[in-house]
Amino acid sequence: MTKHPPFPTSLALLFSLLHATALTALSPTTAPAAAPTLPQPPPTDNNPGATDIASILTQTNSFNIFLRLMKTTQLINQLNSQLLTIKSGGLTILAPEDGAFSELPPGFLNTLSDGQKLKLVQFHVLPDFISSASFDTLTNPVRTLAGNKPGKVELDVISYGGIVNISTGQVNTTINGIVYMDKHLAVYKVGKVLLPSEFFATKKKTIVAAPIHPPAPVTETAKAPEPAKVKPPSPEASPASSTQVVPTVTSGGVRIDVSGTWVFLVLDVVFLRFLNI
Numbered sequence: 001m002t003k004h005p006p007f008p009t010s011l012a013l014l015f016s017l018l019h020a021t022a023l024t025a026l027s028p029t030t031a032p033a034a035a036p037t038l039p040q041p042p043p044t045d046n047n048p049g050a051t052d053i054a055s056i057l058t059q060t061n062s063f064n065i066f067l068r069l070m071k072t073t074q075l076i077n078q079l080n081s082q083l084l085t086i087k088s089g090g091l092t093i094l095a096p097e098d099g100a101f102s103e104l105p106p107g108f109l110n111t112l113s114d115g116q117k118l119k120l121v122q123f124h125v126l127p128d129f130i131s132s133a134s135f136d137t138l139t140n141p142v143r144t145l146a147g148n149k150p151g152k153v154e155l156d157v158i159s160y161g162g163i164v165n166i167s168t169g170q171v172n173t174t175i176n177g178i179v180y181m182d183k184h185l186a187v188y189k190v191g192k193v194l195l196p197s198e199f200f201a202t203k204k205k206t207i208v209a210a211p212i213h214p215p216a217p218v219t220e221t222a223k224a225p226e227p228a229k230v231k232p233p234s235p236e237a238s239p240a241s242s243t244q245v246v247p248t249v250t251s252g253g254v255r256i257d258v259s260g261t262w263v264f265l266v267l268d269v270v271f272l273r274f275l276n277i
Contacts, residue, residue: 052084057095063179065101066124069109073118079125083185089131089248090184094166094175096193104193114201122146123153123168123196129184135159135175149254152198166190169197 053076057063070076079091101109122145130138133147141154148154156167164175173192219220 007204050063051080051182051189052187053079053083053093053185058181062097062099063095065098065120066095067118069121073114073121075118075121075125085186090186092130093185093187094124094126094190094194095179095187096124096190100193102192112199119146119153120198121191121199123194125192126155129186131181132178132188135164146196149198153196155194168194170200179229199213237243 009212053070055065057067057070067076070079077091082091109117125145126142127145135157136159140158140160142157144155145154146153156169158167159166166173166175171192171194173190174193177189178187178192179189213218216230
């Protein structure tokens with residue numbers, strides 16, 4: 001029997017390693033689990049020349065009233081033209097949905113003049129591009145296209161913990177989502193129609209000075225008339241029906257006043273006639 005030389009140990013280890021590698025290559029492998037991703041913003045178009053605000057607002061079919069106001073005031077044409085020529089910066093639109101308009105008083109939009117409707121739509125547009133991460137860098141009050149009248153057509157924006165609150169002085173609301181965003185245009189959905197305080201300006205009360213009248217003349221208090229003193233009736237004023245006899249004693253006789261006629265009786269004569277009887 002022929003004896004073979006012992007198989008080298010190094011070759012045996014090499015053969016085992018190659019064999020294990022071949023088996024691993026043939027066995028199926030499990031792919032690593034994908035990491036969770038954050039929600040992405042809506043598709044954007046990096047070509048500002050192709051941006052059309054009407055097309056953006058029409059996609060969701062929930063900004064019909066706001067879009068109609070932008071068209072009737074012709075503000076949408078101005079904004080689209082600005083986006084065509086813009087090279088830096090941009091615009092930010094705060095778009096209220098149709099349901100937000102239904103919360104307004106009945107017939108509110110019909111009470112606005114054409115100029116007020118234009119100002120209402122301009123009040124929803126910021127003349128700068130503001131990304132979703134830049135609201136906390138704003139300085140209040142925030143200027144709008146409606147102008148920069150202090151406390152009239154400006155906004156107060158507060159961003160905290162990913163929530164953006166907007167106040168007009170008349171309305172408080174929040175940004176509820178991103179509708180569209182590219183390098184020059186950001187469109188956000190707001191929960192309420194933004195009403196400028198200018199629409200609710202209180203009329204100043206005009207203080208009218210009271211007329212100065214000349215002092216009234218001082219009048220003495222009228223005294224009640226004193227009762228007239230009643231004089232005793234005179235003999236001539238005595239009524240004919242009453243007979244008043246007032247005897248008057250004189251020397252040698254008595255004079256009697258009878259009904260205003262004086263009668264003088266000689267006592268001596270009367271006495272003599274009495275004796276003759």
